[in-house]
Amino acid sequence: MKFVVTIFCVGLVSAVSCQLQCLGGPHHKSTPSSETNFQECLLYAESSCCHANFTEKLSRSPMIEVNNYYYNRCGNLSKTCEDYMKKTECFYHCSPLASHWIHPNFSEAIQHVPVCQSFCDNWFDACHSDLTCTYNWISDWEFDETGNHCKNDCIPFHKMYANGTDLCLNAWGVSFVTSSSPCRCLDFTETDKKVIKYILKGDNSAESGEEEACKPRLKKPEDKKAADSEEHD
Ligand SMILES: *[C@@H]1O[C@H](CO)[C@@H](O)[C@H](O)[C@H]1NC(C)=O
Ligand SMILES: *[C@@H]1O[C@H](CO)[C@@H](O)[C@H](O)[C@H]1NC(C)=O
Ligand SMILES: *[C@@H]1O[C@H](CO)[C@@H](O)[C@H](O)[C@H]1NC(C)=O
Ligand SMILES: *[C@@H]1O[C@H](CO)[C@@H](O)[C@H](O)[C@H]1NC(C)=O
Numbered sequence: 001m002k003f004v005v006t007i008f009c010v011g012l013v014s015a016v017s018c019q020l021q022c023l024g025g026p027h028h029k030s031t032p033s034s035e036t037n038f039q040e041c042l043l044y045a046e047s048s049c050c051h052a053n054f055t056e057k058l059s060r061s062p063m064i065e066v067n068n069y070y071y072n073r074c075g076n077l078s079k080t081c082e083d084y085m086k087k088t089e090c091f092y093h094c095s096p097l098a099s100h101w102i103h104p105n106f107s108e109a110i111q112h113v114p115v116c117q118s119f120c121d122n123w124f125d126a127c128h129s130d131l132t133c134t135y136n137w138i139s140d141w142e143f144d145e146t147g148n149h150c151k152n153d154c155i156p157f158h159k160m161y162a163n164g165t166d167l168c169l170n171a172w173g174v175s176f177v178t179s180s181s182p183c184r185c186l187d188f189t190e191t192d193k194k195v196i197k198y199i200l201k202g203d204n205s206a207e208s209g210e211e212e213a214c215k216p217r218l219k220k221p222e223d224k225k226a227a228d229s230e231e232h233d
Helices: 002-009 052-058 079-094 117-127 164-170 191-201 207-213 221-232
Strands: 113-116 141-144 147-150 176-179
Touching: 052 079, 079 117, 113 117, 117 164, 117 176, 164 176, 191 207
Parallel strands: 113 176
Antiparallel strands: 141 147
């Protein structure tokens, strides 16, 4: 992790903090630290802004309630859709990278995290027939002590959102933007750690390095399958 931290700081002339920190709010640690006993969000166990107990409820399927936020107001989500929700929850709560996109006015919020177009499209496909009553899952609710409640009817995702772009740009408020450059975006996989320096620096001098860093992402599905079976041999 130390290696990665060093890279963040090299050549960063902007105001981006060199120190890894966590977002504000009651559910975030003040600084990231390693966690054992993660049941979900394993990507961030080495350096995490969430406590292990957060991952407990998140790991259930169907995922029903997390921090008094109910995911089943329109019925249980499908397993495939739920998996994408979990990835975005894990990133927001646990990733020490999230604070690079901290919202200037709300330390609990993030804005404009560049998410890979492919992730957005796959997320939209995964949730296509699941139901939702909110376009913006942060604000379009009635909140009381028993959590979030629908103000509107439940409709399928494919009616609520035009496409994956619409979903990424709006579902979590201003948190995400889409990026069609496969090497300068997050897709909430292990590769994020390698591509982060290219995302933050906007450095065009090391294109081959950039491509090397995001190699796992550029592989076609067939190649991936071949690589997987090689590993298993
Ligand atoms: C989760 O664990 C942390 C640290 O052990 C603790 O401070 C916090 O209160 C726990 N949260 C819940 C909801 O149990
Ligand atoms: C949703 O999941 C819960 C927990 O497994 C289950 O008890 C409930 O029957 C499910 N609801 C529907 C509508 O399938
Ligand atoms: C933050 O607050 C200031 C002052 O109210 C406002 O001008 C600015 O647009 C806000 N920034 C964002 C990103 O919401
Ligand atoms: C996605 O939907 C928006 C409308 O919300 C539209 O402007 C945009 O062109 C669509 N993108 C694609 C790739 O179809």
